[in-house]
Amino acid sequence: MVTTVTDRVRGGVGESVVRVDAVPKVTGTFDYASDMRADGMLWGAVLRSPHPYARIRHVDATAAATLPGVHAVLLADDLEGKRTFGLNLDDQPVLADGLVRYHGEPVALVAARTPAIAHEATTLIAVGWEPLCPVTDMEDALRPDAPRLHDFGNVLRHVHITRGHPDEAEADVWVDGYYETGMQDQAPLGPEAGLAVPAEDGGVDLFVATQWLHVDREQIAPCLNLPPEKVRITLAGVGGAFGAREDIHMQIHACLLALRTGRPVKMSFGREESFLGHVHRHPSRIWLRHGATRDGRLVTVDARLLFDGGAYTSSSPAVLGNAATFAAGPYEVPNVRIEGTLVYTNNPPCGAMRGFGAPQVCFAHEAQMDKLAAALHTDPVELRLRHALHTGSVLPTGQVVTGSAPVRELIELCARAPMPDLQPARGRDQLDYPGTTGNVTHGEGVRVGVGYAVGFKNTAFSEGFDDSATARVTLSRSEPTGCLKSAPEASGEAQRPGSGVVAEIRTAAVEMGQGLTTVLTQIARTELGVERVVLHTADTSMGNAGSTSASRQSMMAGGAVQLACRLVRDRLAARARGVAAPGGGPLPEPVELRDGVLAAGGERVADVADLLTEPVAETAVYHHRPTTGFDDAGQGDIHVTFTFAAQRAVVEVDNELGIARVLQVAAAVDAGKVLNPAGFEGQVEGGTAQGLGFALMEELQAENGLVRNPSFTDYLIPTFLDMPPVLTYAVEEPDPHVPYGLKGIGEAPAIVSTAAIVAALRDATGRELNRVPVTPDDLAGLRPPRPTPGPPPVPDVPGQWPVPYYHQRASTQSQLM
Amino acid sequence: MKLSLTVNGEQRVIDDVDAGESLLTVLRDSLGLTGTKNACEQGECGSCSVYLDDGLVCSCLVLAGQAEGAEVVTVEGLAARGELDPVQEAFAQAGAIQCGFCTPGLVMAVHDLLQRVPDPSDGQIREELAGNLCRCTGYQKVISAVRLAAGRTNGHHGY
Numbered sequence: 001m002v003t004t005v006t007d008r009v010r011g012g013v014g015e016s017v018v019r020v021d022a023v024p025k026v027t028g029t030f031d032y033a034s035d036m037r038a039d040g041m042l043w044g045a046v047l048r049s050p051h052p053y054a055r056i057r058h059v060d061a062t063a064a065a066t067l068p069g070v071h072a073v074l075l076a077d078d079l080e081g082k083r084t085f086g087l088n089l090d091d092q093p094v095l096a097d098g099l100v101r102y103h104g105e106p107v108a109l110v111a112a113r114t115p116a117i118a119h120e121a122t123t124l125i126a127v128g129w130e131p132l133c134p135v136t137d138m139e140d141a142l143r144p145d146a147p148r149l150h151d152f153g154n155v156l157r158h159v160h161i162t163r164g165h166p167d168e169a170e171a172d173v174w175v176d177g178y179y180e181t182g183m184q185d186q187a188p189l190g191p192e193a194g195l196a197v198p199a200e201d202g203g204v205d206l207f208v209a210t211q212w213l214h215v216d217r218e219q220i221a222p223c224l225n226l227p228p229e230k231v232r233i234t235l236a237g238v239g240g241a242f243g244a245r246e247d248i249h250m251q252i253h254a255c256l257l258a259l260r261t262g263r264p265v266k267m268s269f270g271r272e273e274s275f276l277g278h279v280h281r282h283p284s285r286i287w288l289r290h291g292a293t294r295d296g297r298l299v300t301v302d303a304r305l306l307f308d309g310g311a312y313t314s315s316s317p318a319v320l321g322n323a324a325t326f327a328a329g330p331y332e333v334p335n336v337r338i339e340g341t342l343v344y345t346n347n348p349p350c351g352a353m354r355g356f357g358a359p360q361v362c363f364a365h366e367a368q369m370d371k372l373a374a375a376l377h378t379d380p381v382e383l384r385l386r387h388a389l390h391t392g393s394v395l396p397t398g399q400v401v402t403g404s405a406p407v408r409e410l411i412e413l414c415a416r417a418p419m420p421d422l423q424p425a426r427g428r429d430q431l432d433y434p435g436t437t438g439n440v441t442h443g444e445g446v447r448v449g450v451g452y453a454v455g456f457k458n459t460a461f462s463e464g465f466d467d468s469a470t471a472r473v474t475l476s477r478s479e480p481t482g483c484l485k486s487a488p489e490a491s492g493e494a495q496r497p498g499s500g501v502v503a504e505i506r507t508a509a510v511e512m513g514q515g516l517t518t519v520l521t522q523i524a525r526t527e528l529g530v531e532r533v534v535l536h537t538a539d540t541s542m543g544n545a546g547s548t549s550a551s552r553q554s555m556m557a558g559g560a561v562q563l564a565c566r567l568v569r570d571r572l573a574a575r576a577r578g579v580a581a582p583g584g585g586p587l588p589e590p591v592e593l594r595d596g597v598l599a600a601g602g603e604r605v606a607d608v609a610d611l612l613t614e615p616v617a618e619t620a621v622y623h624h625r626p627t628t629g630f631d632d633a634g635q636g637d638i639h640v641t642f643t644f645a646a647q648r649a650v651v652e653v654d655n656e657l658g659i660a661r662v663l664q665v666a667a668a669v670d671a672g673k674v675l676n677p678a679g680f681e682g683q684v685e686g687g688t689a690q691g692l693g694f695a696l697m698e699e700l701q702a703e704n705g706l707v708r709n710p711s712f713t714d715y716l717i718p719t720f721l722d723m724p725p726v727l728t729y730a731v732e733e734p735d736p737h738v739p740y741g742l743k744g745i746g747e748a749p750a751i752v753s754t755a756a757i758v759a760a761l762r763d764a765t766g767r768e769l770n771r772v773p774v775t776p777d778d779l780a781g782l783r784p785p786r787p788t789p790g791p792p793p794v795p796d797v798p799g800q801w802p803v804p805y806y807h808q809r810a811s812t813q814s815q816l817m
Numbered sequence: 818m819k820l821s822l823t824v825n826g827e828q829r830v831i832d833d834v835d836a837g838e839s840l841l842t843v844l845r846d847s848l849g850l851t852g853t854k855n856a857c858e859q860g861e862c863g864s865c866s867v868y869l870d871d872g873l874v875c876s877c878l879v880l881a882g883q884a885e886g887a888e889v890v891t892v893e894g895l896a897a898r899g900e901l902d903p904v905q906e907a908f909a910q911a912g913a914i915q916c917g918f919c920t921p922g923l924v925m926a927v928h929d930l931l932q933r934v935p936d937p938s939d940g941q942i943r944e945e946l947a948g949n950l951c952r953c954t955g956y957q958k959v960i961s962a963v964r965l966a967a968g969r970t971n972g973h974h975g976y
Contacts, residue, residue, distance in 0.1 A: 019909070019914055026892075026921075027852065028850075035845075189919050237917075240916040240918060268855070681958070685956075711859060711861070717950060720947045
């Protein structure tokens, strides 16, 4: 075989490449979980609680079970396996057993011939409810006389962090602030869905859209009374996730029905059930006190956080850990005290959503920085630059920032970004006014505002968790079938470097839309010097890859693929030694696979294709550096590494009508190394959109525990008319000890845009705006800022870990996410 | 009830359609054309957009019976000859896809827009597509895809 070695392999790390799943997605052939089907398939449906808190006196399912077309009805009493599940703690009932703790909690299951029959059957199940008075206010949950929602009480976790001498810190200027955030929903467009197929060995095959196959299996198998190896999970197409698919939703239910009926069972939530059936972003209340010297030096921050975890634990302990560690912002502060509390209520369970505790505190600490700048009569950008974290800075936990931290550069990029063209107040196209097609304003009372925000997010799991990732890479001459194939261009392949050689990647890491699979093919091309890369569908027969969350998979699964590729290279080098110098010593360094050849010391040794007399396959496991939990003072090496982001938002507000329009967002992200520029921009733009939604419109409203707006008619997400142009900037300062120096960038942009937009709204209106989402009434001054009687007392807890851990309630994962 | 219609140029007869069924469920569950997506099923997100005769509709809001005798074109019908439509090509090239669940509906909406307005302004693009929700992209690259497709199609559209 002749290879032109001057040709460079295309589509490697650093190039903008077309997504590997682009063609199936534009043609409608990409199979999402809700598209799954099987011969003889039944449809599953769930009866959910209409009450936020109630006892179940009796259940009569006779009418449902005898409805023609119904194959099974399951109640709590029918469960033969473990009756609870959960991410950090197994406290969530598979089916409510005598008590429900939130609106939407599953009570009974039905399998039927059609979705309509299954739904009808759920309405025929008679439940004797005894409604109880729900605890729906997070401060009420802390009162001594509040009903105890779990046997150990209502406090799930309290984290305490002290650094320096917060009680003795002397400041000349103090600013106090109180902030509230509402319950945001991930609202992925793809509904929760999956197909469970009973297997001949008594096990079950599950095809589902999820974020972590192996932790799903860990929770599912005991509830089915099956050993893990009999629960085989294959990833179905994921229509977005943003944290909503970290928790179990339909997995256990569909498997139970499939095993009971002996038929494949499909479940696919409608939009209302989706809103009721997954966790949300924690509502929060935050009290901050910043103290500075007269010459503008921030000397102390006192933070009190209260987060509403809803009815069950989910991943709340880790969310609180994050929020607490980020509460003082990405700034150097010598004296800090942070008290963070997370309580149970009868509101919908909250858990993971993009940002995972950081957006709430970013909204608060950035408002404080603006307040402090005003009190000091200094420029808010200047104040941030002066205190910006950098490599070597010490965080409130005592953790030293050892990786790259170009916070100043990020802020300066935003400050220098071109401003949007500001149009005259009168005579515009209607689309260019706040309210756009609403035709509500023609320029009267319209004012421009500019705001900044800076924030940060940890990459990968923290507090001592070793969330490793596994990948297997095979290099061969043969062409596998039935997989997602990826080549930068289809034409002229015979002449391309490495033609005739194909790399295969097997990893259980989940692609949910963010672009991971494309990035993994880029890594394989760069490491192996071949263009043809094949990705196998993720399933539980492969090694655990950890969760697609916490901005971690480019680093973790990417790191595993890189390691596996290098093991493949070493195997080929061993083969090449025999070719180059039979019986000789090692090849001169560096040994590289590039553009279809194996090179050593800069010299070509052999064509890769010629070395592949037999395929080479290697498996590798990537571990991030170890971290620790919090000690009694909240000190510890808590996080692996950080991604920083800054944004500047420019808005216009009609101050009379309270209608806002975002004109432009300048977004700078600490990317370390951008692997796929097109994908990077997409993550920044999309994350900014979700932050904009949180600032201006997105809130799942739970009134006295009842979800009032579970639809896209009533829960608004940004449209084409709401989103402004986003100017995206990457700072590429490689993070040492991370593959390619990359940073996880999925979350950081979503964290800061809410805070930046609200800062701009304050600039345009002169109003305090201490709650998100901001409403027209807030902007027009018809609703005063949210009042507070001051923070509630710090609860008495046994230690820094979640309270149930001290009550012999071991977590399912044994460690925190 | 029995339903006869043309889907992507092919005559189809479906025997057991419920009177209350939507065109969306017929396409997805009876005909297996799952490219048309079921994101909200209440006409808010545009993911189920198809051509009904010559007009773009949310197929979740169309009763199956209303499609009797009609010509329906779904996303599967755009690349029927094995070649991507310029709109599909532009979405891939511009990076306008992430999770992709909104993509089939958006591809249909952009296809429809460019038939009516071959060279839309930014404002027209935003207004015309405001009925299609996307949760991943922030829309910017979708707008780039529309511009790219407008430049390539030169007013010629066919399926």
